[in-house]
Amino acid sequence: xxxxxxxxxxxxxxxxxxxxxxxxxxxxxxxxxxxxxxxxxxxxxxxxxxxxxxxxxxxxxxxxxxxxxxxxxxxxxxxxxxxxxxxxxxxxxxxxxxxxxxxxxxxxxxxxxxxxxxxxxxxxxxxxxxxxxxxxxxxxxxxxxxxxxxxxxxxxxxxxxxxxxxxxxxxxxxxxxxxxxxxxxxxxxxxxxxxxxxxxxxxxxxxxxxxxxxxxxxxxxxxxxxxxxxxxxxxxxxxxxxxxxxxxxxxxxxxxxxxxxxxxxxxxxxxxxxxxxxxxxxxxxxxxxxxxxxxxxxxxxxxxxxxxxxxxxxxxxxxxxxxxxxxxxxxxxxxxxxxxxxxxxxxxxxxxxxxxxxxxxxxxxxxxxxxxxxxxxxxxxxxxxxxxxxxxxxxxxxxxxxxxxxxxxxxxxxxxxxxxxxxxxxxxxxxxxxxxxxxxxxxxxxxxxxxxxxxxxxxxxxxxxxxxxxxxxxxxxxxxxxxxxxxxxxxxxxxxxxxxxxxxxxxxxxxxxxxxxxxxxxxxxxxxxxxxxxxxxxxxxxxxxxxxxxxxxxxxxxxxxxxxxxxxxxxxxxxxxxxxxxxxxxxxxxxxxxxxxxxxxxxxxxxxxxxxxxxxxxxxxxxxxxxxxxxxxxxxxxxxxxxxxxxxxxxxxxxxxxxxxxxxxxxxxxxxxxxxxxxxxxxxxxxxxxxxxxxxxxxxxxxxxxxxxxxxxxxxxxxxxxxxxxxxxxxxxxxxxxxxxxxxxxxxxxxxxxxxxxxxxxxxxxxxxxxxxxxxxxxxxxxxxxxxxxxxxxxxxxxxxxxxxxxxxxxxxxxxxxxxxxxxxxxxxxxxxxxxxxxxxxxxxxxxxxxxxxxxxx
Numbered sequence: 001x002x003x004x005x006x007x008x009x010x011x012x013x014x015x016x017x018x019x020x021x022x023x024x025x026x027x028x029x030x031x032x033x034x035x036x037x038x039x040x041x042x043x044x045x046x047x048x049x050x051x052x053x054x055x056x057x058x059x060x061x062x063x064x065x066x067x068x069x070x071x072x073x074x075x076x077x078x079x080x081x082x083x084x085x086x087x088x089x090x091x092x093x094x095x096x097x098x099x100x101x102x103x104x105x106x107x108x109x110x111x112x113x114x115x116x117x118x119x120x121x122x123x124x125x126x127x128x129x130x131x132x133x134x135x136x137x138x139x140x141x142x143x144x145x146x147x148x149x150x151x152x153x154x155x156x157x158x159x160x161x162x163x164x165x166x167x168x169x170x171x172x173x174x175x176x177x178x179x180x181x182x183x184x185x186x187x188x189x190x191x192x193x194x195x196x197x198x199x200x201x202x203x204x205x206x207x208x209x210x211x212x213x214x215x216x217x218x219x220x221x222x223x224x225x226x227x228x229x230x231x232x233x234x235x236x237x238x239x240x241x242x243x244x245x246x247x248x249x250x251x252x253x254x255x256x257x258x259x260x261x262x263x264x265x266x267x268x269x270x271x272x273x274x275x276x277x278x279x280x281x282x283x284x285x286x287x288x289x290x291x292x293x294x295x296x297x298x299x300x301x302x303x304x305x306x307x308x309x310x311x312x313x314x315x316x317x318x319x320x321x322x323x324x325x326x327x328x329x330x331x332x333x334x335x336x337x338x339x340x341x342x343x344x345x346x347x348x349x350x351x352x353x354x355x356x357x358x359x360x361x362x363x364x365x366x367x368x369x370x371x372x373x374x375x376x377x378x379x380x381x382x383x384x385x386x387x388x389x390x391x392x393x394x395x396x397x398x399x400x401x402x403x404x405x406x407x408x409x410x411x412x413x414x415x416x417x418x419x420x421x422x423x424x425x426x427x428x429x430x431x432x433x434x435x436x437x438x439x440x441x442x443x444x445x446x447x448x449x450x451x452x453x454x455x456x457x458x459x460x461x462x463x464x465x466x467x468x469x470x471x472x473x474x475x476x477x478x479x480x481x482x483x484x485x486x487x488x489x490x491x492x493x494x495x496x497x498x499x500x501x502x503x504x505x506x507x508x509x510x511x512x513x514x515x516x517x518x519x520x521x522x523x524x525x526x527x528x529x530x531x532x533x534x535x536x537x538x539x540x541x542x543x544x545x546x547x548x549x550x551x552x553x554x555x556x557x558x559x560x561x562x563x564x565x566x567x568x569x570x571x572x573x574x575x576x577x578x579x580x581x582x583x584x585x586x587x588x589x590x591x592x593x594x595x596x597x598x599x600x601x602x603x604x605x606x607x608x609x610x611x612x613x614x615x616x617x618x619x620x621x622x623x624x625x626x627x628x629x630x631x632x633x634x635x636x637x638x639x640x641x642x643x644x645x646x647x648x649x650x651x652x653x654x655x656x657x658x659x660x661x662x663x664x665x666x667x668x669x670x671x672x673x674x675x676x677x678x679x680x681x682x683x684x685x686x687x688x689x690x691x692x693x694x695x696x697x698x699x700x701x702x703x704x705x706x707x708x709x710x711x712x713x714x715x716x717x718x719x720x721x722x723x724x725x726x727x728x729x730x731x732x733x734x735x736x737x738x739x740x741x742x743x744x745x746x747x748x749x750x751x752x753x754x755x756x757x758x759x760x761x762x763x764x765x766x767x768x769x770x771x772x773x774x775x776x777x778x779x780x781x782x783x784x785x786x787x788x789x790x791x792x793x794x795x796x797x798x799x800x801x802x803x804x805x806x807x808x809x810x811x812x813x814x815x816x817x818x819x820x821x822x823x824x825x826x827x828x829x830x831x832x833x834x835x836x837x838x839x840x841x842x843x844x845x846x847x848x849x850x851x852x853x854x855x856x857x858x
Contacts, residue, residue: 106152106165114166118157125153167278215243218261218273222282229272233297235369237321238270239314242286242293244277250292253309260314268365268423269318270297296321319361326367327359330377332385338377339409345375346440346581348413348433353379353390353401366426373434402426404433407482413437438466438478438485438495441503442580450494453528460527462561464554466497466544467507468521477521480546484554493558505575510539517543523550525557527568529839533575536568536836566845571836677718677725679703682733682740687857690733694779701838703734704744704773710734712827713772720834724842737770743857744770751786751849772830776841782854785846787837789830 107114110124131137132145139145155161220229220240229238241257243250261271276283276291286295286302294305294314298321307313330338330351339349352363359378367376379386381397393412395401399419403412416429441447451463466481474482478497485495500507510524511517521544526537538557544550561567680686682702690700701721705713714734724730735744748770774787840846 104148104151106155109148109152110156112156116156121153121156125149125157129153215241215273215275218271220272220274220282221279222285225272225282225285229270229297230300232270234299236268236270236365237296237298237318237368238272239264239318240272240274240286240295240297242274242276242283242288242291242295244275244291247291253292256309256311256314260311263311264315264318266423267362268369298322315361319364322364322368326364326371327376327378329359330379330389331383332388335377335379335389336409338375339405341375342405342407342409342436346436346442347373347375348436349375349377349405350430350433351377351379351389351403351405353381353386353395353397353403355381355397357382362421362423362426366423366430369427370430370434374430402429404429406433406436407438438482438497441465441496441498441506441577443582444577444579447496447577448531450496451526451528453531460492460565462493462558463526463528464493464495464558465510465524465526466495466521467500467510467517467524468497468544469519470499470501475521477544477546480551481523481544484551490558490562492562499580502580503577506577509572509574510537512539521545523554525561525568527565533573535572535574537570537572538568539570564845565843566840569836571833677722677732679714679718679732679734682735682857684857686733690731691777691779692854694731694777696780698729698731698778698780699841700731700733700777700779702775702777703732704737704770704775705734706737706771709771709827710736713831716827716831717774717834720831721838723835724838727842735775740857741770743855744773746855747775747784747849747851748786750851751784771827774831774834774837776846779854781850782852783848783850785841785848787834790833 107116110121110128112120112124116124128149129146132139132142132149134143134146137146155165232238239260265271274282274286274288276288283289287304288295292309294309294317296303296305296317303321305314305317307317328338335351339351342349354360354363357380363376363378367374370376379389381390381395389395390397393403395403396417399417400421401415401417402421404414406413414429414433416425418425435450439446439450441450452461454460464485466478468475468478471478481495481497488495498506510526511522522539523544524537524539526535528535540550540553540557542550542553557567680690682690682700694700703713703717717732717734721732725732737744745768772789776785776787778784837846
């Protein structure tokens, strides 16, 4: 075949696919632009072959070039149309996704209003979730609907996410304020990049993203301020900055603020940031009407900062918030007086030795945090005369040293010494030494901290109380008590002492009615049972003299108490302690008035007219009190008439069918489920359900009474067991001795050691008085516990005086009756210690009497 014909042959399929790619020829001018085209568009390779074929036949005539150009243009137009369609489709999908996201409204999805409560939101969610759950609803869109419902509930059930959505339309984890700030900074950054001006023109770091990260950690909300910041300000001062969007001065002070925050936060100062744009209520409550504003809060009182924002001024401002008498300057002339003040102040005393001439701010902040527990003093070791103290207490003057002194002033109770003391180290050290060895109970708050209420059987806390007379110097009984407390190693025992003449009611409650302890010291061991003042205690039989025998007896009681808590057999309700260190009412009023006047004076000179509201409030309050007394006197007569009805109400309560004991201090800290005690009679009808077939773990507490003692014993029984009605495992009943004496005596035969039964041939056999006995019956395990009342002195005297009269009566006449006509007071006294017996019953420390089977109740 001629060579010319070979060049005009059409390319084979392999050649069209570019298999002969090793043959390279110069580029044809007409298809030069094709060489830069991509080989694949959306996975399509069918347009490659014109290029390869053109390169192999570039020497052909111009007609071939025209054909190739037309062919390429057609292919290129198709590719462009296809790419445009794909781009349009992607844009459409993106727009639909954005619209669907913007259209998502959790309130509309759940069908609730924007003011709906959490209960309504939860109710709506449960209803929709049951309706649209994919397992129950076969609708094709049920799964998507269920996802929207779950997402809407996730937003609205979280208060923080709900607040963010309500304010900013975004329910993300980050706060809306931060996101809006980032969007504004993004738009502003593009503005300044397009117009080519540098941020240093105004010297403001507009392009800094660190500003939000710094403030975000300390952002405050109104509820957080009221519930946490204000109560915490009584332990540490707070420094708060008020800021807003596009506050140029706020940006200007940002570097100084960051430096001060890092320094003061490490010293124990609270930091807060309030955004006035999003927390207008809190900003208005703080009295900040311009930004930036810096204020301090201490003891719930607000003080504004009015100087230049520099590091030293802010540090001095925080130091000025603290009271001036927190730390006393101690020298070699007054250190003995300072350390000896523990007896009057009832606090440990702490000395800090350092080389700085002024008291460090860290030490002042620590003194403010523990001002109610410890007295603080500062010793400048560079001062002349300080060598005497450093030599006496062996202090290293080249490192900060903290010494704690308690009852003994010649030797520190504890010490710590280190370079660069941290806040946490000092706090731990003070916390471990904030009480004396034998603290004096001067207030009810201190008594509750040192002697907490028993929470469980394994968390018992005992207090050993020394009742002694007030003395200017340490007496021998107190020194012996102090040495005994120093040698104690038990964590469950605290040692305290009380001045009997200052806390007269408290001392009289713990001391027995005897002249043995008059004018002498006594020691009592007590355990608090509830916050209402109920305690169990044991008072040493002899006065406390501090001898070795007294210490040995007290040590024996403490060792026995660890094994047998029932040693504390006495029970009482202690009155609240009077606050011995509190100032009188007139001084407290003067202090409060002085603080209020100083605040108003600052408001006049430093704040605007809005800050004058407290002063105006004080004036109007005085006028209201002045003219209000006339109105009070006018309505006093009507109040007297209203108060004349309570006796009738008390009589109505006594006639009620069910006994309702009043809530008094004797009630337990555990609130019962009902306001009354449900006591049923144990008869042949209720015998099986209340005893024989009683569920496992349940017990029936049965009171034994007679017809003559039924009313008085039931009232006393209800008062004693009322605090235990909160337990669902206890049931309360009563048994008539006149009807079921034989059943009772059959049970008591198995408890001969606790309640011996007289011989049936004895003439007084039927006169045995079992009224006041209480049985705790466990029907499942077939055992019972017995409470046997102890006879009072009045009852024994009455029994002796009536013995001759009873001997002449026929046994049948006296059956079911008491031997003599005792009053209701001795009968009620039979159950005086029933509540203590009930506590031992719940603890499982009572003796159990087992029987083979329950007898029938005839």
